[in-house]
Amino acid sequence: MSVASLGYIRISSQDIDAWRSFGSEILGLMVNESASDAKRVVFRMDQHPARLIVEAAEQDKLAAAGWEYADKAAFDAGVAQLKAAGANVEMGAADVAAQLFVTELASAEDPAGNPIELYYGRTDLSNDFESPLGIAEFVTGDMGMGHLVVPAPNIDETHEFYKSALGFGDSDNLTLPAPAEGAPPMNIRFMHAANPRHHSLALFNYPNPVGIVHLILEVPSIDEVGACLDRVNRAGFPLMSTLGRHCNDNMLSFYVFGPGGIAVEYGCEGQQFDWQNFTPTESTVGDFWGHEYVIPES
């Protein structure tokens, strides 16, 4: 049984106030005020009550990727597969599930140590999503909130885990030149869940201090990408990458470092796929154009 989509991302942050303004005033997410308090900011991007959850902590890092299952049967099968793969699975307490607006959840770690949560059932869905910046909608629905790229220096083992324990399928295997002499080539494994998004998850074979290589928010038009880039530049947030278009999912996007150095990709026009008629690709070029990495000023 496979994961349906990326349902939510939880981030630990040293500065949730900075995230509150970055999320709402730069990214255009809606703060779920009734779910937020002094210790966490909960953002909506559609009818789901909690898509991005930023929790006050001592460190900036990934707290958990929330993988959604279609129903209880799929969730139970997913938990069983996870246990069979040797993962140490902890069933979530009812109050934790309630805080995340899910019916039932379980938590574990992947073989690279990235925290994951499986769940099914969203409570408190409502149709009153309104972006504070007037963004008509984010590209979500059955495709989930977007995609997440996590570090996995033990990439082969971690890749196998996501396929066998969580049911992900391969989309693309991208190899890029080593970033420095003597270092291994960079490798990114793009994987899809049971939805048409090119990848809900990707693994990168280098460590990352915050446990998130990047996450993406997808909007319906290039104008929304450009408008966000203007807001980013005006507010002085550092870019991780300039505007560009990826080859494997055709996404037109740029990358910004948000508070705590969490990288957010903001893009549009991501291609959707019918996995029945798809052969996984291997590639050595990441972009048609652009996506120049920006070295932050020291």
Ligand SMILES: [Fe+2]
């Ligand atoms: Fe991406």
